Amino acid sequence: MNQRMPAPQRRDSILQAAQALFAEKGFHGVSIDEIAREVDVSPSILYRHFESKQQLYETILQQMSGKRESYVDTVVNSSTSFEDVLIGMTQVYIKSVAENPDMLRIELQSLLDGSSASSAFFKNRWKSFTDYIEFGLNERMAYDIPNREITIMAAGLMFQGMVREALIQKFLQPHDRLEDLSMDELSQELVALFLRAVGINKSHISRKAVIKS
């Protein structure tokens, strides 16, 4: 057994192994014993670093939240038109998932796990988009549209579903049905479709608005 690792390094290796296991099997599908075996320590050593499986899982979520995608660059560097900021945000979000697809797996697992900590966490990430869309559409949509409020709420849901589905297709499915389309191209096309659907017609999205990784 490898007992000589310094504590912070040990802690990191536990977090890394646990993240991969939670991504694969969900919160309930993983035991402390299994995580301990994965990093080649006894469970008692693992418990020195983390009180419980729950606490370990929450630490992983907090780490993700610390690395949270920042939309500051998008706001500062692009025009502040609704469309340009929305596209910029979407690209930043997609990039963060591309860098760590386990985040997406853990999100999907959490939908079925029933854990309130994780559902609040992921809901909060999407809230950036749904808030932005709701406020933006509220300002821009004509007031005489019937069922205006319902349309605005539905638009937020549609956007979230569309982006999350694209991420699932691109990052979680081994044989991507859309493999001829890069994630960049796909996301631009989806946002353009979305904007047409909500009546913000932009037939040509400014190339300058796209923040290349």
Next chain:
Amino acid sequence: MSDFDAELDATGLNCPLPILRAKKAISGLQGGQTLKIIATDPGSVKDFEAFCKQTGNELLSSGEEGGKFMFMIKKAA
């Protein structure tokens, strides 16, 4: 510091709305004037630090009071 020229209530809003609104509010100020921002998104602390660093506006203060975050930003001259 409790002196400010304009106030922005961004409570309940997630990034990027607080900084987007701050950007617009600041553009309406004169150089040297101060904007006070109240937010509830915990991410706004890092966001406003980055925002000020990137735009050259000065983050005079950043603090927490009763579950809300307060920021004072001075517009660059």
